[in-house]
Amino acid sequence: MDCDKCGREAVMHAAYSGLHLCEDHFVASVDKRVRRRIREDDLVPSDATPENPQTWVVGLSGGKDSIVLTDILHRTFEKDPRIELVALTIHEGIEGYRDESVEACVELTDELDIRHELVTYEEEFDVRMDDVVEKDPEGMAACAYCGVFRRDLLSKYAEKYDADKLLTGHNLDDEAETALMNFLEGDVAQIAKHFDASLGSFEERESPGDSDASGGPRARGEQDDFVPRAKPLRDVPEKEVALYAHLEDLPAHITECPHASEAYRGEIQELLHGLEENHPGTRHSIMAGYEELAALAAEEFGAREEGDTDLGECDRCGASTTRNICRKCSLLDSIHAV
Template sequence: MDCDKCDDEAVMHAAYSGLHMCADHFCRSVESRTRRRVREDNLLPDDASPDDPETWLIGLSGGKDSVVLTQILHDTFAEDPRVELVALTIHEGIEGYRDESLAACRDLTEDLDVRHELVTYEEEFDLRMDDVAVEDPMDMAPCAYCGVFRRDLLSKYAAEYDADKLLTGHNLDDEAQTALMNFFEGDVEQMAKHFDASLGAFPGAADGGGDRDGTPVRVSTDGPFVPRAKPLRDVPEKEIALYAQLQDLPAHITECPHASEAYRGEIQQLLFDMEENHPGVRHSIMAGYEDLAAMAARAYRDGGGPEYGECERCGATTTRAVCRKCSLVEAVHAAD
């Protein structure tokens, strides 16, 4: 089958659009959608300048999503003095897994000449995920511990590096799964938090705080945490994997040996089946979900946001006396 845009051989067929694309037009499509999301979400404000540039911290795991995100952002902004990229890799302490992906991170950032920082659970919390998975003092899946620890470190170092935004490689499948989980759980408050945390566009600087093109904006971006963004959230997971392969990027494409989110796995399979039978369903889910989540965000903000304070143990911003991360770290150490 030939590419619909030229006479070259097609390397992929996007069932949701009907397009057949060659390697060149496919890669351009992924890059175009990512850059469009950067524009539509107003990631780069009008008042950014070479004298006062934006610092974007990228959560770089070495997997396909974060590697593709880093590559495209570098290609887009390497010559733009208004943006500074910093890549942060978190080593959880998983034997035979994170070491290989760390090598991919180093290869990529050295090739792109992007500043690369590394932090580890062992240095930060005096624990390794391999041991946490065995001890499991709270009787939870390993992903539940790891998610809390990772979010804590991403937030901590985004603030430490004075980042303006924290960027992660979540793709269309990731976001559609989260949307369905929130729907099925009936968690409207979580929808509101999801929107304000990473889905809504940033207010445009041109008009003093409104949005530029009618896109729903975050109700507020002046909270205690560095705001997040997900520039790959319009691109399906398989297309990101194909892009990494075609561009010969040093991505480590292996599932974590402790991955065990059973509920998300069910949602993932449901979405896969739905997409097979009804191409485009992921895009439809997200289009409606973002509008509903925006309304929920406004409603919950009108009712007042949570009261934040400092964790008694580590000083992190939290709504508890002791933050969730410190509670889990203490439980793990108590089980030793």
């Protein structure tokens, strides 16, 4: 099949758009979508200058998503003195698996000459995920422990490095799965939180024909307790991210974590794959509608008014939490008690 743009041999067919694209036009299309998302979410504020640059911490795991995101961000802002990138890698203590992905992170950041920081569960928490899985004091899936620890370290080190934003490599499939899970669970408050945490733009924007910004797309609510997050890769399907990494010969470590066991999300993945195969564009439609609903939910339930979110500090570690002892410290107590 030939590329619809230039007639060269196509390397992919996007069923949701009907387009056949050659290698060059496919890579360009992914770059374009990521850069458009950066513009639409207003990631680069108007007051960013070479004298007052933005620091963006990128969660770099070594997997395809974070590797592709880091590569695109570097090429986009390499010559822009308003943006400084810091790659943050977290080693959970999973024998073999994470060691190889860390090597991919080091290879990429050395090649791109990006500042790279590595932190470990063992140094931070005196635990390794291999041991946590074996002990399992709470009777939970490994991902439940790991997610809490990972989020804590991402937030902690984003603050430590004075980050203006924390960027993660969530792709379209990831976000559509989360959207569907939140909806099926009927968790309106979580939908609102999702919007304010990572979906909404950073500034109000005018809609075409509007005389002021009040009629334009809603911006996320301010959350002063955390470094704000963004997901520039969230318009790109997972398979296209993998193809991009392959075509660009990026050092991605494409292997599933041996402890991955999110059963419910796995069911949602299978459901979405079937829907997308039979009805191309389903993921895009889910996110288009979900983002509008999430904005409305955030208007009603989100952290938009001062005092709406009653956050304090963990008595143990000082992290922001609604409890006396944060979830991370509570889990660590259970693990060390075994």
